Amino acid sequence: MxxxxxxxxxxxxxxxxxxxxxxxxxxxxxxxxxxxxxxxxxxxxxxxxxxxxxxxxxxxxxxxxxxxxxxxxxxxxxxxxxxxxxxxxxxxxxxxxxxxxxxxxxxxxxxLNADLNTQNVSDVATPVMSPERLEWEHIQQVLHSNNGNVSATARQLNMHRRTLQRKLQKKPVQQ
CATH class of the missing domain: 3.40.50.2300 (Response regulator)
Structure with a gap:
């Protein structure tokens, strides 16, 4: 394979x-x-x-x-x-x-449609992003793609500019 x-x-x-x-x-x-x-x-x-x-x-x-x-x-x-x-x-x-x-x-x-051999696969739990962290990451990506322009980012996210500014003032959520 x-x-x-x-x-x-x-x-x-x-x-x-x-x-x-x-x-x-x-x-x-x-x-x-x-x-x-x-x-x-x-x-x-x-x-x-x-x-x-x-x-x-x-x-x-x-x-x-x-x-x-x-x-x-x-x-x-x-x-x-x-x-x-x-x-x-x-x-x-x-x-x-x-x-x-x-x-x-x-x-x-x-x-990948592989035969899953559970003895070989590590069962280590991987952290899953919380919805808040996922939202933060998405906002940061869209903000970056708009070169830091908050108004353009707010329009692209279909969000009021002031709401976006409040979200950006908060610290990022840890997982």
Whole structure:
């Protein structure tokens, strides 16, 4: 089972590759769009783990070229900023699954349709983001994409500007 991991976080990519190799996958890692397309063409993977945010690039833009190159590959999009809109867009473009980070190995293996061997899978509990923390992370992402413009961010979030300012004045929620 060949697996291509497309992740710009080098530490996360190597950790995923190491853990998934123990689960029987032959892993290749790419850290940007051009390396991803070259690796996909060279290794012809059966499975692809694709990060939605690759530095300044959007992983969603890679789904169509990967799908046309590898029509039978199983593509799982990983994101730290989950939303219904991006999930729908990913599926529309051709992704087979959509998972939010942090993801535990059991969920990841299940998404990859691998035979789940519970003795090999670590049962370490991973922290789940609270709704408040998820909201904070999403606001920060939208604020960043609007270059710090609070008014534009408020419009994009369909929220009153003053409400957004109050939320931004609060400290981030810990998990």
């Amino acid at each position: 060949k697996l291509l991991i497309i992740e710009d976080d080098i530490n996360l990519a190597s950790t995923l590759a190491r853990r998934l190799t123990k689960q029987g996958f032959s892993c290749e890692v790419a850290h940007n769009q051009s390396d991803a397309l070259l690796s996909a063409h060279k290794h012809l993977p059966d499975f692809i783990l694709l990060d939605m945010k690759l530095g300044d690039d959007n992983g969603l833009a890679l789904i169509k070229p990967l799908r046309s190159l590898l029509p039978q590959a199983y593509i799982v999009l990983l994101t730290g900023f989950a939303s219904i809109a991006t999930a729908v867009e990913a599926m529309r473009l051709g992704a087979n699954d959509y998972l939010t980070k942090p993801v535990d190995m059991a969920t990841l293996l299940k998404a």
